[in-house]
Amino acid sequence: QVQLQESGPGLVKPSETLSLTCTVSSYSISSGYYWGWLRQPPGMGLEWIGSIYHSGSTYYNPSLKSRVTISGDTSKNQFSLKLSSVTAADTAVYYCASTPEYYYGSGRTSYYFDYWGQGTLVTVSS
Amino acid sequence: QSALTQPASVSGSPGQSITISCTGTSSDIGDYNYVSWYQQHPGKAPKLIIYEVSNRPSGVSNRFSGSKSGNTASLTISGLQAEDEADYFCSSYTSTSTLVLFGGGTKLTVL
Numbered sequence: 001q002v003q004l005q006e007s008g009p010g011l012v013k014p015s016e017t018l019s020l021t022c023t024v025s026s027y028s029i030s031s032g033y034y035w036g037w038l039r040q041p042p043g044m045g046l047e048w049i050g051s052i053y054h055s056g057s058t059y060y061n062p063s064l065k066s067r068v069t070i071s072g073d074t075s076k077n078q079f080s081l082k083l084s085s086v087t088a089a090d091t092a093v094y095y096c097a098s099t100p101e102y103y104y105g106s107g108r109t110s111y112y113f114d115y116w117g118q119g120t121l122v123t124v125s126s
Numbered sequence: 127q128s129a130l131t132q133p134a135s136v137s138g139s140p141g142q143s144i145t146i147s148c149t150g151t152s153s154d155i156g157d158y159n160y161v162s163w164y165q166q167h168p169g170k171a172p173k174l175i176i177y178e179v180s181n182r183p184s185g186v187s188n189r190f191s192g193s194k195s196g197n198t199a200s201l202t203i204s205g206l207q208a209e210d211e212a213d214y215f216c217s218s219y220t221s222t223s224t225l226v227l228f229g230g231g232t233k234l235t236v237l
Contacts, residue, residue, distance in 0.1 A: 044230075044231075045215060045229065045230045046164075046172065046215055046217075046231075047228065048225070048226040048227075061224060062223045110160045110162075110177060111162070111217075111226055112177040112217065113162070113164075113174060113217075114177070114183065116171040116172055117171065118171050119171050
């Protein structure tokens, strides 16, 4: 079973860059799947931030695209999120999650998230 | 305002059945069978309970079922149990550049 774990600072100052890493266990990120980031502001709903395909292709929510970078490190079996110019509105629990593809290399997916990390709260405050 | 519309809350007594609706448009739920549902207990990560409208992942109780009609998807929980009390979120692929939409979530209370 795929296991994911987020890590990174819990407090980021306004205008700075939020950086998080997701470490994947029991599955190689280069063996398939899309690897994504989502967030949930306190007491609110979920928002998809973006995903990276095992080939390295990236897909971002247009509402955040200008500020987001998702990258992968296959040597460490990790993928990362960078969100620049943060404001208080970016305060949220950030989750990493996996999205399966129909078969390896197809790229075809049903856009659901089957495995999730436990989430990490990131607060934007001075 | 979320892109998919869910009722803020529903409630039911143990043993009863409840249904949570999720309304979208022809750009998402109406035209694609890529609807998924997630259960989230307080302080926990979301858990996938339905994918591709009506499929259950291995290990998910068959008390959970999903369906779709037109632009509206539905999650039905039968034989309600205390442990079902949680927030439920729907999600769908969208043909717009956003790719993935979520509903605002529905709080289920087991009376």
